[in-house]
Amino acid sequence: MRPEDLKYQQTHEWVKIEGDTATIGITDHAVSHLSDLVFLDLPAAGSSVTMGESFGEIESVKAVSPLISPVSGEVLESNETLSDSLEWLSEEPFGKAWMIKVKLTDTSGDLMDAAAYDAHCTAEG
Amino acid sequence: MAVDGALLAAAQTPTLRLYSWRPHAVSLGYFQSISDFEDLPEDTPLVRRTTGGGAIFHGDELTYSLALQADRLPSDLAASYVLVHDALVRALTTVGVTCVRAREGRVSARPQDRWCFAHPVQGDLMTDRGKLCGSAQRRERGRVLHHGSLVVRRPSQTPFVAAIADQVEPTAKVRRGLHRAVTSELAAALSLRPCQGQLDDHERNLAARLERDVFGADSHIARR
Numbered sequence: 001m002r003p004e005d006l007k008y009q010q011t012h013e014w015v016k017i018e019g020d021t022a023t024i025g026i027t028d029h030a031v032s033h034l035s036d037l038v039f040l041d042l043p044a045a046g047s048s049v050t051m052g053e054s055f056g057e058i059e060s061v062k063a064v065s066p067l068i069s070p071v072s073g074e075v076l077e078s079n080e081t082l083s084d085s086l087e088w089l090s091e092e093p094f095g096k097a098w099m100i101k102v103k104l105t106d107t108s109g110d111l112m113d114a115a116a117y118d119a120h121c122t123a124e125g
Numbered sequence: 126m127a128v129d130g131a132l133l134a135a136a137q138t139p140t141l142r143l144y145s146w147r148p149h150a151v152s153l154g155y156f157q158s159i160s161d162f163e164d165l166p167e168d169t170p171l172v173r174r175t176t177g178g179g180a181i182f183h184g185d186e187l188t189y190s191l192a193l194q195a196d197r198l199p200s201d202l203a204a205s206y207v208l209v210h211d212a213l214v215r216a217l218t219t220v221g222v223t224c225v226r227a228r229e230g231r232v233s234a235r236p237q238d239r240w241c242f243a244h245p246v247q248g249d250l251m252t253d254r255g256k257l258c259g260s261a262q263r264r265e266r267g268r269v270l271h272h273g274s275l276v277v278r279r280p281s282q283t284p285f286v287a288a289i290a291d292q293v294e295p296t297a298k299v300r301r302g303l304h305r306a307v308t309s310e311l312a313a314a315l316s317l318r319p320c321q322g323q324l325d326d327h328e329r330n331l332a333a334r335l336e337r338d339v340f341g342a343d344s345h346i347a348r349r
Contacts, residue, residue, distance in 0.1 A: 011266075033200065033201075033202075034202075038156075038177065039156045039177065041156065057155070057156075059155070059156060059177040062177065062178065062202065062206065062246070062260075062261055062262055063176075063177070063202050063261070063262040063263065063264050064155055064156075064175065064176055064177045064261075064262070064263045064264070065263070065264045065265060066265050
């Protein structure tokens with residue numbers, strides 16, 4: 001069961017919005033498709049992210065993929081421990097494997113709730 | 126690299142590009158640190174790929190890049206490599222080169238693996254002399270760039286690689302035959318009919334912009 005208090009986007013990032021702060025990570029579906037993660041590159045605190053644009057990169061079994069931000073704003077905090085603990089992404093993708101916290105200036109209107117995201121994953125295979 | 130980037134972003138149809146390197150150059154993997162290559166001769170041209178893995182010395186080789194919608198390849202990453210690499214095995218066979226797709230070994234390379242060809246992983250094309258083909262993927266916005274290098278003659282800079290020249294003399298006829306076979310075998314594997322083409326204006330303009338702003342910029346090459 002995916003957390004119902006999160007929103008999801010088609011590119012398999014999740015976002016938790018609390019007040020004007022968004023916490024962002026990638027879903028269990030993304031992790032299972034990527035497998036054997038090798039490297040993670042996240043933005044530093046103080047940098048800005050833009051909705052629909054890449055905020056970082058992840059390398060898995062011989063493929064590099066961008067991480068797409070569901071929000072715009074300033075990065076308040078980056079999970080610096082995660083790069084050295086990529087197994088967390090398999091263990092707790094919605095918990096300790098969060099990637100960045102952002103002070104919101106804008107958010108996508110095209111986010112899905114857990115049920116819609118479940119259906120999206122089923123359709124995608 | 127800029128043309129490959131433009132094809133990833135903008136190619137309207139599945140596109141295979143075959144090319145070689147003048148001058149010969151070293152490409153770094155996206156996550157590699159440039160400080161690990163300070164021992165290279167100062168005049169070595171350096172580029173940074175947007176794909177991962179180890180560095181490649183691009184000497185006399187056939188470089189291929191395939192840009193297409195992700196749903197034209199198996200969604201499983203390893204299976205997508207199998208599809209492309211098995212097509213390359215068949216293409217190499219037509220010019221008299223025998224190689225196999227590695228079924229054992231590590232699953233993937235690490236950025237600290239300095240040279241791509243010194244660290245074979247599952248799916249790589251191997252001969253009894255070593256690794257003959259190294260490749261990598263970038264996936265974004267439902268699209269895939271899969272590019273790789275088939276070594277024609279072994280560069281002195283990376284003497285551990287296998288080469289086509291170990292098995293056949295790479296005459297102009299062999300090289301032409303390999304181009305044709307790579308094209309036809311990859312097209313067949315993807316159920317496509319190959320036809321020759323050129324970059325369109327949008328792809329050319331995008332490549333020029335990527336060369337100026339990304340691949341030719343020190344900030345990209347020395348980003349790590």
